[in-house]
Amino acid sequence: MKHFKITSFLTANLDLDADLIEKMALNCNTLEVKKNSYLIEPGQTCKHIFFVESGLLRQYTIDAKGKEHNLNFAPENWLITDRNSLFFNEPTHMFIQALEDTTVFALNDDFFDEIKSQDYKFSSFNTLLLHKHINRLQQRIISLLSWSAEERYLDFIKTYPDLTMRIPQTMISSYLGITPESLSRVRKELAQKHKK
Amino acid sequence: MKHFKITSFLTANLDLDADLIEKMALNCNTLEVKKNSYLIEPGQTCKHIFFVESGLLRQYTIDAKGKEHNLNFAPENWLITDRNSLFFNEPTHMFIQALEDTTVFALNDDFFDEIKSQDYKFSSFNTLLLHKHINRLQQRIISLLSWSAEERYLDFIKTYPDLTMRIPQTMISSYLGITPESLSRVRKELAQKHKK
């Protein structure tokens, strides 16, 4: 049996039979994505849910004004996909790019359908993922509505302490919805406060 | 057979057997919610998906600073719920309040589980709803990140032309993430532009 991290991830989350997980591990693909290259680009239709074995991905889009918006980061043990493209079978508007050399485990979405009949837990697992995703999006909307740039940054480093070092500041600022200059100033302010 | 609007809504969306829909219609409750009263309040656990037969609901939350944030409006033919509370069976932080005298059709969430075995279309219907919800949330995040107050308002009146008249401006402004004063000024500007 292949020993991907996803194996333990799934076992922990689902309490599935080992042979079912192994079956999945055998059917799905491991992909290597070199730093700065792309897993998904606009126009493509996203067919997989990607589980990050190692490395770091970012998901971003470019708006009508040509501005880049980082919507998600996915370090090891995270899942990432474009639910919209995947489910509605439409071309995506998203980029998914590797910020570090990354190994992903690509779960073909069909797999969920196939397995559904075999194991009820597995289909409800996908529903769980959808609900967790909704939760995160909701939280982010509320943070954009109610917090200042500084508060959003503090929340970011609290939530993802290790990522702060691995993601360029321009991308973090874009995720937070502020300019790189503003983030730089926020960081400076915080450093000064901390020194006292 | 009861003639709720939801009947035609479901028929249009699902192509279900008439008797299945009727069964649902008989098993679920119609609730009347008087203007300004609440369907859901924080602390309660949300157990239903509400389909609005007639009237208008709003969903909002109050943040740590005591500020109110309108997250959703649901006029006739819309569905509304707190997915988080519903799925994880946790107390909600949301208010769902009637802005007009409203009639809702309350689908007990268990119903989806029960019906799942009987009709596969029905369970995939719920998944469809989840994906549509994710889509809306994603769009809203992007609009908060990339559009000005005026642009967001223009998008709002374009998307929900009739709602603009039925929802107090304070609530629209809160939905857009701006102050009531700013919205008033934005409207004034637009009226002047339009006059020319």
Place this chain on the structure above:
DNA sequence: CGCCGAGTTGAACTGAATCAAGAAACGTGG
């Protein structure tokens, strides 16, 4: 060594918030 992109810093600017005060709309009780 010298270039180049990322990050920092400064100064001027601006969109939106805040505070305050007036006008209009609303519903409640007489």
Place this chain on the structure above:
DNA sequence: CCACGTTTCTTGATTCAGTTCAACTCGGCG
């Protein structure tokens, strides 16, 4: 159905968080 008080909306003056633009620093890499 009107009168009154309360809330909502508007308008103005001022302030502020964050943007923009431009110049500078620093660290990595060919």
